[in-house]
Amino acid sequence: MPDVAADRRVRRTRAAIQRALLTLMAEKGYEAVTATDIIERADIGRSTFYTHFSDKQHVLYDSLDDLGDFLRDQRPGHDGVLGFGLALFEHVDEQRDLVRVLLGRRGGHVVQDRVAHLLAELVREDLAPLAAAAPDVPLDLVVTGVVGTYLALLRTWADSGTTWTPAEMDDAARRLLAPGLAALLAPVTA
Numbered sequence: 001m002p003d004v005a006a007d008r009r010v011r012r013t014r015a016a017i018q019r020a021l022l023t024l025m026a027e028k029g030y031e032a033v034t035a036t037d038i039i040e041r042a043d044i045g046r047s048t049f050y051t052h053f054s055d056k057q058h059v060l061y062d063s064l065d066d067l068g069d070f071l072r073d074q075r076p077g078h079d080g081v082l083g084f085g086l087a088l089f090e091h092v093d094e095q096r097d098l099v100r101v102l103l104g105r106r107g108g109h110v111v112q113d114r115v116a117h118l119l120a121e122l123v124r125e126d127l128a129p130l131a132a133a134a135p136d137v138p139l140d141l142v143v144t145g146v147v148g149t150y151l152a153l154l155r156t157w158a159d160s161g162t163t164w165t166p167a168e169m170d171d172a173a174r175r176l177l178a179p180g181l182a183a184l185l186a187p188v189t190a
Contacts, residue, residue, distance in 0.1 A: 014052050016042045018063045021056060022098055029106035030060070061114060067091065068118045072125075081126045081181065082146075085173055089166035092154055099158040103151065119147045130185040137184045149177055 020041035024033045035056055039049045053059045074087035092099045102111050123146045124139065131139040153173055157164065164172070 010052075013042075013044065013048060014062070016044065017049060017052060017059055018066075021059045022063065025106060025111075026098060026101045029101075030056075030108040030111050057110060060111060064114050064118050068121065071122055075126075081130065082123070082174065082177065083126065084122050085150075086166060086170040088150070088154075089157075089169040089173075092158060093166045096158050099154060103155050103158065116147055116151060119150055120144075123147055123150075127181070127185065130181075142181070142184055145180070146177055149173065 017038060020038045021033060024037050024041055033056055035049060036046075038056060038059065039046055042049070053062065070091070071084040071087050075083035101107055102115060107115075120143050123143045127139060127142060127146070131137065131142065150173060153169060153176075156162075157169055
């Protein structure tokens with residue numbers, strides 16, 4: 001029988017470490033944060049940190065993987081392709097200050113590359129079945145374009161202070177992307 005209390009402790013410890021990294025990134029940027037900084041901010045022992053994570057990059061990747069899992073879980077309630085979009089914009093709306101850090105200079109290339117990788121996985125999962133019907137269109141190219149659009153919208157929305165709601169941002173993303181996706185991925189008839 002699993003030890004429920006131990007599982008909760010593990011989840012709480014991991015969450016405290018993740019929060020510590022994100023808070024420190026907001027203060028001084030990803031590159032400047034050390035494992036020691038995270039350990040001190042999370043108020044845990046060094047061995048506890050290394051029991052859960054190998055380094056700060058592992059903490060970052062784990063945090064973003066959790067976000068990816070959350071966004072995947074949101075798909076069934078939304079129609080069609082890019083069903084994760086509304087949940088993504090809702091999350092960003094709740095975490096605008098953090099998103100500014102992650103996607104800005106303080107996030108650094110490691111962070112930005114991992115965010116782009118996460119979005120690419122989500123987009124690829126959504127588009128792969130459609131792309132099979134249009135084999136002359138390289139899926140990687142389509143994914144790159146869609147991810148670039150999402151990243152540009154996220155950065156602009158987080159930085160601009162616009163009052164657009166997550167639903168309005170999702171609608172804008174879909175309206176920007178839908179015509180191109182339909183044209184690129186529609187079966188070619190001769």
